[in-house]
Amino acid sequence: MSTATNEPVTGQLGQLNGPWPPYTLLGRRWPGPGRPxxxxxxxxILTASVVAALSVPLDRAGLGWFVTALAGTGALVVARVIRVPEAIPAAVRRDTGHGSWDRFFWGTATVVLLATGTFRAAGWLFTLCLLTATLTGALAITHGRSLRSVAMTYLLAPAAATRGGLWILRGVTRMRGQGSAGVPIRVLATTAVSIALLAVFGGLFISADAAFARVFEAAIPEISPITIFRWAFVGGVTAVLLTAAAFLRAAPPATGDLDRTEGRKVNRLEWAVPLSLLVLLFAAFVVIQLTVLFGGNQHVVETDGLTYAEYARSGFWQLCVVTALTLxxxxxxxxxxxxxxxxxxILLRVxxxxxxxxxxVxxxxALHRxxxxxxxxxxxxxxxxxxxxEAWFGLVLVMVLxxxxxxxxxxxxxxxIAAGVLALLGLSVANPDGLIAENHVxxxxxxxxxxxxYLSDLxxxxxxxxxxxxxxxxRSCLLMVIGERTPEDSWRGWNLARETAREVIAEHPEDSPTWCWEQVNRY
Known part of the structure; x- marks a missing residue:
């Protein structure tokens, strides 16, 4: 008499005809991938982490960020396309959250935002692009369509990194189980032979040609404890981020409830009365604003005793807050x-x-002010x-209409969000620090x-x-100060704007550096 069992057999990744539907709340919302x-x-992921460790310049914008973005994107594409095949077709299919067409837009936007560090040197601008890239990256990973789904992706990132690490470990275990015991030895031998060949022939080429030696020195950083720590830090952070992203793409959480655009409804009067009063308040303010806009400087001076510029400054920030709160x-x-x-x-539309x-209006x-x-x-x-x-707020209001x-x-x-991302990229192309300098000139x-x-700080x-x-x-003073504050770049930190600036600065030497620093530091 035979006894049927439901235990996995050799080569089987789960129980017979599994994965079975989970019964816990977390399991139902975020079951995870059924395969390692x-x-x-x-x-x-390992390769992209190594590339990031060797490429990212933490202290400036540069080419290394773009290289890392390409490597990370390639790793996530590989993780999504090449997956472990199912040994036995599952009786219950999980929703893997196949993305829509806009996922490719968000992924491309993430790479382009990080690429701004290759042609723009302004640190504040690249910081904005870097922060925005985290948002576009989250939109590329998640298959939810609402802001709450994106916020949930941020909140789940630590858990995704933890579960993703276990997922990667199962993958490593599977690799060891499928291969023979000699695989690690062959990998180590291959690595050792490669290093030996590169060391021998690289040393010969360096001693044979001074130009090659300079390129080699620029490409290979000086090995020091700080460099090793930086490599470990950047590589570790990159590995964690890519692991979390790959896990979320392989097993996205269920966000259907978060994508619902309607919530619990209130009574008609409960929302119509306060918003109608708000409309009347806005209308009164707009009437006064139209009087100021058409009255111009003379009206403001006679009414408030202020110059037109002082009047404009006094209310701009408040109007920006009003616009944001209105949204x-x-x-x-x-x-x-x-x-x-x-x-x-009808009432809602009106x-x-x-x-x-x-x-x-x-x-x-606000923009006129x-x-x-x-x-x-x-x-x-x-x-x-x-x-x-503020201009982006106006565009969003047009979308609301x-x-x-x-x-x-x-x-x-x-x-x-896409309009905001395109606006930021457009601002990067327009060169904001260059526009500011042109305005002051x-x-x-x-x-x-x-x-x-102020100009010397650009x-x-x-x-x-x-x-x-x-x-x-x-002119010579400003160029000298900016030049002295511009560090030399390795290939990781290469930047088109800094390279161009060095060429221009070399054409305008400063004859009175003491006077220049006194003028720059007088405040």
Whole structure:
């Protein structure tokens, strides 16, 4: 008499006809992959981590970030495409969350954002691109469509790294189980032979040609405890991030509930009354703003006793906060306002449409204020960045008005984020530090006044514009200070803007460095 068992047999990855549906809450929401990581996944993540350790310049923007982005993207593609085959077809299929077409857009955007460090030297700009790349990377990994799904991806990253590490270990165990005992020895032997060949022939080439020796010295950093620590730190962080990303792609959590655009509904009066009063308040403010916009400088001076520029500065930040809070109010109303009856839908369109349209006028007022203030006092990084954010707010409001046609717009969050990403990339192409320098050079030609301390703090992106300054003493001083604050680059930190700046600075030597530093440090 035979006894049937449900134990795995040799070559089988789970119980017969499994994986079985999980019964725990975490298992139902995030069951994890039913198979270990493939050998290709393990090797790809390890390779990308080594590339990152050797490439990333932690202290500056540079080519190494772009190289690391390409290596990481390639590792995730390999992990997604090459997977462990099923020994026995599963009776229960898990949703692996095959991405939609926009996943490729987010992945490309992530690589391009990190590539900005190759042609722009402004550290603040690259920091913004780096932070935005984490958002686009999360959007590329998750298959959810709402902001809550993206936020959940951030929150699950530590757990994904932990579970992903165990997933990778199972993959390594599988590799050892499938291969013979001599595989590690052959790998070590191959590595040793490769190192020996490169060392012998590389040493001969270095001694034979001085140009090759210089290239080799630039490519291979000086080995020191700090360098080894940096390699271990960067490689370890990269391995953790790629492991978490690969695990989330192989076993995305169920985010269907988070993607729902509608929540618990409130009574019609509960939302219509406060928002209608808010619309009346906005309308009163807009009427006054139109009077100021058309009245111009004379109206402000007679009414408030301020210059037009002072008046513009006094309210810009408040209007930016108003715009941001209005977007939050619109999102809440769209989620909780009822829309089952025709009267509900009409009321929703009228109230939210009026609020969005009035907020657009406020956005125009804020941008006009900033334009006036910039014409008077000059352009700065903060003023330029905030004006770009305010313009993006206006674009989102236009999207809200378009979404009001059909009431329901699940596409709105991702399209709004995509517009913000494209705006940031457009700002990178436009060269913000160069625009600021051009603005101050133009103002100097008109007023014969210049802010040397502020301009000297700009990045090498501003050097081509500053080279056009008519005053030779100011020009040479600014170029000298920026040049001395620009470090030499290895291939990891190579940057087009810094390379161009060095060539321009070499053409304008400074004859009075003491006077220059006194002018720059006078504040």
């Amino acid at each position: 990581a493939s050998s290709a996944t393990v090797v790809a 939050v109010v619109l999102a809440g109303a769209a989620r909780w306002a009822p829309r089952t009856e025709r009267a509900d839908r 109230v939210l449409g009026a609020l969005a349209a009035l907020t657009l 406020i956005v125009a007022s 900033m334009n006036v203030y910039t014409d008077t006092y000059g352009l700065t990084r903060l003023r330029l960045l905030v004006a770009c954010c 378009v979404a009001g046609i059909r009431i329901r717009a699940p596409w709105l969050p991702r399209v709004a 133009q103002r100097y030609e008109e007023t014969q006044r210049i802010d040397l301390p 990045s090498p992106d501003a050097v081509p514009a500053l080279a056009g300054l008519e005053n030779e003493a100011y």
